[in-house]
Structures are given as structure tokens and as C-alpha cells.
Amino acid sequence: xxxxxxxxxxxxxxxxxxxxxxxxxxxxxxxxxxxxxxxxxxxxxxxxxxxxxxxxxxxxxxxxxxxxxxxxxxxxxxxxxxxxxxxxxxxxxxxxxxxxxxxxxxxxxxxxxxxx
Amino acid sequence: xxxxxxxxxxxxxxxxxxxxxxxxxxxxxxxxxxxxxxxxxxxxxxxxxxxxxxxxxxxxxxxxxxxxxxxxxxxxxxxxxxxxxxxxxxxxxxxxxxxxxxxxxxxxxxxxx
Numbered sequence: 001x002x003x004x005x006x007x008x009x010x011x012x013x014x015x016x017x018x019x020x021x022x023x024x025x026x027x028x029x030x031x032x033x034x035x036x037x038x039x040x041x042x043x044x045x046x047x048x049x050x051x052x053x054x055x056x057x058x059x060x061x062x063x064x065x066x067x068x069x070x071x072x073x074x075x076x077x078x079x080x081x082x083x084x085x086x087x088x089x090x091x092x093x094x095x096x097x098x099x100x101x102x103x104x105x106x107x108x109x110x111x112x113x114x115x116x
Numbered sequence: 117x118x119x120x121x122x123x124x125x126x127x128x129x130x131x132x133x134x135x136x137x138x139x140x141x142x143x144x145x146x147x148x149x150x151x152x153x154x155x156x157x158x159x160x161x162x163x164x165x166x167x168x169x170x171x172x173x174x175x176x177x178x179x180x181x182x183x184x185x186x187x188x189x190x191x192x193x194x195x196x197x198x199x200x201x202x203x204x205x206x207x208x209x210x211x212x213x214x215x216x217x218x219x220x221x222x223x224x225x226x227x228x229x
Contacts, residue, residue: 009156032215032217034217036217036220042222042223043206043220043221043222043223044159044206044208044220045220046217046219049215049216049217051215090158090159092217094217096215103161103164103174104149104161104208104217104218105161106151106158106159106160107158108156108157108158109156109158
């Protein structure tokens with residue numbers, strides 16, 4: 001079974017600073033990887049996804065993530081954050097290919113707080 | 117295109133009461149799931165369905181029941197509410213391949229007193 005570990009439960013940063021939110025996964029087979037964002041009192045919105053191919057994927061709102069197979073990581077980055085980026089961010093994994101790949105397994109989330 | 121619609125948005129129940137959380141999607145997605153979100157726990161899978169008439173348990177199914185009579189609807193029933201079921205519940209759906217991730221509803225915030 002797959003699992004996801006988000007290494008930081010909270011990340012405070014100042015506005016216009018760079019940020020990295022760390023995610024490691026565990027799986028014995030190929031996976032698809034996702035980052036979701038949840039703004040206060042809202043549902044989850046897909047930020048970006050890695051399926052295959054280029055290991056650097058770009059998403060919405062200036063975020064990007066790099067897939068590293070050898071380190072089983074999928075860290076999320078933004079070069080300059082805004083106050084509006086304050087939200088909780090979830091890393092998630094599902095098995096690629098056919099079969100019972102129904103399950104989307106989430107990490108416990110990282111609360112990003114951007115301070116002025 | 118409404119996506120995934122959940123009702124109600126908020127609900128307060130007394131211990132022992134039953135209720136149904138509604139979920140509907142208009143994207144003709146095969147797969148639908150229910151998750152609960154608790155502080156510091158991320159989202160945990162309660163039940164899922166791979167198509168009409170087919171459902172199965174996730175990692176935290178106790179105290180919940182589901183059915184899938186149509187492609188569009190996937191209601192979640194709380195049989196006898198307990199304070200431990202106080203949570204935010206999300207319904208999600210996706211197409212047959214996992215490549216697009218899930219589309220989530222806006223959630224139902226449930227308090228059991």
C-alpha cells in the first residue's frame with residue numbers, strides 16, 4: 001500500500017520569500033502524485049500533478065513541484081509567496097495504471113502561513 | 117457545470133441520531149469517494165464506489181453506510197451518530213483513470229453533540 005509523509009505540519013514565511021513544502025511517498029509500484037490546496041473553510045483544489053515524463057511540473061498560482069524517484073519525494077515550491085497563498089497544502093498519491101487504483105492517499109497536510 | 121455538490125453545508129446532530137449526507141456529480145465520473153478530514157489527520161477514506169451498484173470500504177468505514185444506485189449520486193449515511201464523527205466530510209469523484217486526480221465538493225461540516 002502507498003503512503004505519504006509531509007515533513008512539516010506548519011511553515012511560516014514572510015511575504016515575497018521563497019517556500020518549499022516537503023512531501024515523501026512510499027510505494028512499491030509506479031504512482032501518480034498530486035498537490036492540493038485548501039483555503040480556509042473551502043474544499044480542496046488541485047494545484048498540480050505528476051503522471052510521467054518531465055520531473056518538474058508547473059501548476060496554478062506560480063507553484064511548481066519536482067518529482068525525485070530516487071528520493072521518493074515530490075516537494076512543492078514557489079519562488080515568491082503572497083499573503084493570499086496562506087492555506088493548507090496536501091500531498092497525495094495514487095497508484096498508476098489499471099486495477100484498484102481508486103484510492104487517493106493523503107498526507108496530513110502542511111499549513112502555510114504567509115506573514116506581511 | 118456544477119461539478120460535485122454536497123448538502124447540507126453544516127449540520128448539528130444529537131448523539132444517536134441518524135442522517136444522510138448527500139453528494140451528486142454531473143461529470144459522469146465512474147469513481148466516487150467519501151473522505152473525512154480531522155485536524156492533524158489529513159483526509160481519510162471512508163467508503164468508495166467504482167460504479168453504480170458497486171461500493172467498498174475505505175480505511176475508516178465503521179458507523180457509516182453508502183449505496184450507489186445511479187452514476188450521479190453517492191449518499192453517505194450515519195447510522196447512529198457519535199461525537200467521534202464530528203468532522204468535515206468531503207465527497208470526491210474522478211474519471212476511470214487516476215491521472216486527473218479527484219474533483220472535490222465543498223464539504224459538509226458535521227457536529228455531533
